[in-house]
Structures are given as C-alpha cells and as structure tokens.
Amino acid sequence: MIEQFQKLPGVGPKTAQRLALHVLKRPEAEAQALATALIEAKQQVGLCQVCFHFSADPVCEICRNPNRDDSTICVVADSRDVIALEKTREYRGKYHVLGGTIAPMEGIGPEQLHIQPLVQRVSQGTIKEVILAINPSVEGETTTMYVGQLIKPFTRVTRIAFGLPMGGDLEYADEVTLARALEGRRDLD
C-alpha cells in the first residue's frame, strides 16, 4: 500500500507511510469506500468529446451549458487550467483542452495533442474569438504560436496578458516579467 501511495504526485515515502497507517487504523468500510471511489471515477470519468475536459458524460457540463457563450473558445493545456479559470468567474465562453504542450524533447508533438479537433471546431465558422491561455514557458510559447498560426485563418486569435501579477511589486518582479509588462502596456482608459 505504501508503494502504491508513493506513486501519487507530491507523496513521498513519509507521507505514503502516514496515509497507509491511517487506512490501517480506520474501519475496513473506509478502505473499501476509497477503493471503490478510485475505480468508479477512473471508469466513469473520460474526456468531453467536444473540448477534452474531464467529464463523466460524453459532453461536459460546460459544453452543454446553454448560458455560456458559444462563440468564444479558451484554449488551455490542461484540465487543471479550466478549473483555475472557472474559479475567476470572469470567463463565460467555452474551452478546449489540448492535453499538454508541444515538447519535442519529451516526444510530444502536435499530433499527440487535441489540436486537430480544435481546428475542426474553429473551421465551422461560428467562433468569433479563440483565447490562447497557455503558460508562458518555452513549450507553452511554442504551442501558442503553433496553434495560433493554424487557426488564424478562421477567427480572431488572442492570448492572455503577461505582466506583473496582482499584488506584485516591480522591485521583486523578474526582469523578463518586467520587460513583458512594459512591452504589453496598454492605453489608460
């Protein structure tokens, strides 16, 4: 059991041992419940056929929601990013989860990601804007540029702003962030 727990992200030998001892101390019904939850979730949760976000149904709740703006797609690398953006309660459009970023060093090329389905969604002609919300890492930039060029013929393509984080301090910002904040400056309303 300790070995299995250790395979989870962020769980080292000590934490794994603590988790295992906890399970051993509790009634068997609890171990049973955890085991069932793991298997059921794994069996039932797949990827949304439209946006590739995790979903228990063939089409996820966000894609099915009629109150959300159908004409805007926010492209993210990972389902975690959908959850992060949903927490802001600012975005009312749909999503598209690529399932990673282009990383040739790790053998991840465009064909391993859900890029073709995105191009298909966008090529229908009903999408007014695609917002690329991909982390500003080297792989993220590559992916942004690659996807952007592919879908530009069909729609307006924007990307999220990079700059000083809220509550951030110029003095403590790294130089690249400051340079991007300067470069990305906007007219004051």
Place this chain on the structure above:
Amino acid sequence: MIEQFQKLPGVGPKTAQRLALHVLKRPEAEAQALATALIEAKQQVGLCQVCFHFSADPVCEICRNPNRDDSTICVVADSRDVIALEKTREYRGKYHVLGGTIAPMEGIGPEQLHIQPLVQRVSQGTIKEVILAINPSVEGETTTMYVGQLIKPFTRVTRIAFGLPMGGDLEYADEVTLARALEGRRDLD
C-alpha cells in the same frame, strides 16, 4: 551600535548584534570607512531636479544621457523601481519618480508626491508617451488613475501590463491575476 543597526529595514535584534560584533572584531579603519560612507552618501546624494530619482548631481545620469529617448517618460512610485526597470535593459526613455503612492490613510495626498513637476514636464508638449509603471495595489491603482487623468490632456498615457508572470502557471495564479490576464488579452501577432 546594536540599537542603530536595528533601525535599518529587515534588521532585527539578532542581525543587529551580529553586524555590531563584526564591526567590533574588525580594525578601526573599517568602522571609520563605513561611517564616512554613510555620511558622505547622505550629504552628496539628493534627488534629481528633473525626475526625482536619487542622484549625486543636480540632474541624474539618466536625465542627462543624450542617447535616451526624451519623448517617453516612465512614471514610478520609487527610486527602487527605476533600478528594477533599468535591469531589464528594455526601456530607453526617461523616468519620473513620484516618491510614493497616494495613501490617504497614511496622510499621503497628491501634494506630498512629485506629481506637479510631472504635469509641468508633460505640459511642455514634447512628451509623446507617459508609461505609468506603478504597483497594482489599491494605493497604486488610485495613483495611476489620479496621475493619468491629470496628464491625459497633454499626451498619450499607457500603463504596464498586468497578468501572468513569466514562468508563472495558470494553476497557481491567484484569481484576480487570472481575471486581469483574461481581460488584458491581446491579439496574437
């Protein structure tokens, strides 16, 4: 000596004691050199008459530098911000240091800051752009809006971008930063 060291920012009782013991162990010439440096710097370094950045001369090196763009002024709260922006080596214009941000709770109103001299600089008509590079705190936003409205009649006014810092991760960004990153999105080149 320990008491005096403790008045410096970030120096607590223990550090102050460590600094003091260090001085006591070293030759007297070193203590003399530190004391002289303190007094000379304090006597010689004042504020640039033009931009209010720290300067040993009446007009600072940046303001005197003929290779820097005279038509752009970057407005910051503090001399530390000038140093941070200079490190990026991206900005080739001039600066204006306000000397703080508007903070009514602490009794700092616009008249305590170097705002009037900025208005005067800008009203000459030779400034093409003023970039407001003030931290995104409540006081910073107030100051940005106040200064912006004052100088807008004379020139183009921009502000630095707020959003995801470089190397940042959507998943770990706070919600306000993510909301600003979405709101501040730009067309992909």
